[in-house]
Amino acid sequence: MELPNFAQISTMFSKTCEYAIRATIYIASESSDGKRCGIKEIARKIESPEPFTGKILQRLVKANIIHSIKGNGGGFEIPQEEFTKIKMEDIVRAIDGDDLFNRCSLGLHECSDDQPCPFHHKYKPIRENLKKTLRDTSLADLILKFNSGDTYLKL
Amino acid sequence: MELPNFAQISTMFSKTCEYAIRATIYIASESSDGKRCGIKEIARKIESPEPFTGKILQRLVKANIIHSIKGNGGGFEIPQEEFTKIKMEDIVRAIDGDDLFNRCSLGLHECSDDQPCPFHHKYKPIRENLKKTLRDTSLADLILKFNSGDTYLKL
DNA sequence: ATCAAACAAGACTAAAAAGTCTTTTTAATA
């Protein structure tokens, strides 16, 4: 008999952030096709709860990552010329803030080289590597293989 | 004006797991000095809520990571010969389960090479690197610099 | 034997994250 889980599902990004990234990729992919898309469609295509997705999209609009057009025929879109400018880092920061980038892995009040926790020296390079990847990965990179059907946003 | 955080504090480990790791390190450090320690002392030294710390220690006992001695003069300890055998991976798995090790970074039901999400190929090596580090880092490694006062468990 | 100092167990509460619902605003179009 295995002990059941004790604490939270622990991943890099919050669930909210996961939805946000998936939604942004889907919108970009449609935009690259000249199409605008609405909440219902997005929620269906990325398998996310519809009203919650609405909330998240609002936040992405405020953070200037996606554009929204209100009214009949409206929806969300991203101008193609932004694809290379928008990085994964931007989405993560907009939703999860910068804890992932700064916080001590063991929960000390500060992560610092001067007063490091016992895991700091092994953790820091991993985090730096993750940061670099998030900084270097653009929406253009993310939709490339998605458009060709080689990566997935659900299942 | 900056937008306030929208979602959870996102780090690798749950807060519970952070406490667990800090507590284990502290206990090991005392044990390496031949000393046994109680909940109150541990909570004080790692700056964690006392009753919650008790809960977490219980879990670590069940997972066979630390030993507990009940009754007057009791407390927690870890036999020195275990220091190199106990890995960070063991603590993380005992508390957070294996989501960190398996879960898709974008929240798809499965993380797989066959039906990868758009971030999979960039994410996987980072995660593998983290896993390797957790697998390779033993309690002995963690307490080394802590015993010499070069790393910290609070502030 | 009794007492006191420890951990164990489990019910309970609080806070944060995730998710829903209702109302308002916007804008194209008939």
Next chain:
DNA sequence: TATTAAAAAGACTTTTTAGTCTTGTTTGAT
């Protein structure tokens, strides 16, 4: 200008994570 299809806004609910409290059990020392 009325209708309608969309997003925006904000109050609300649920679930999960974090944390507390009370009661019981164990055991060394008096």
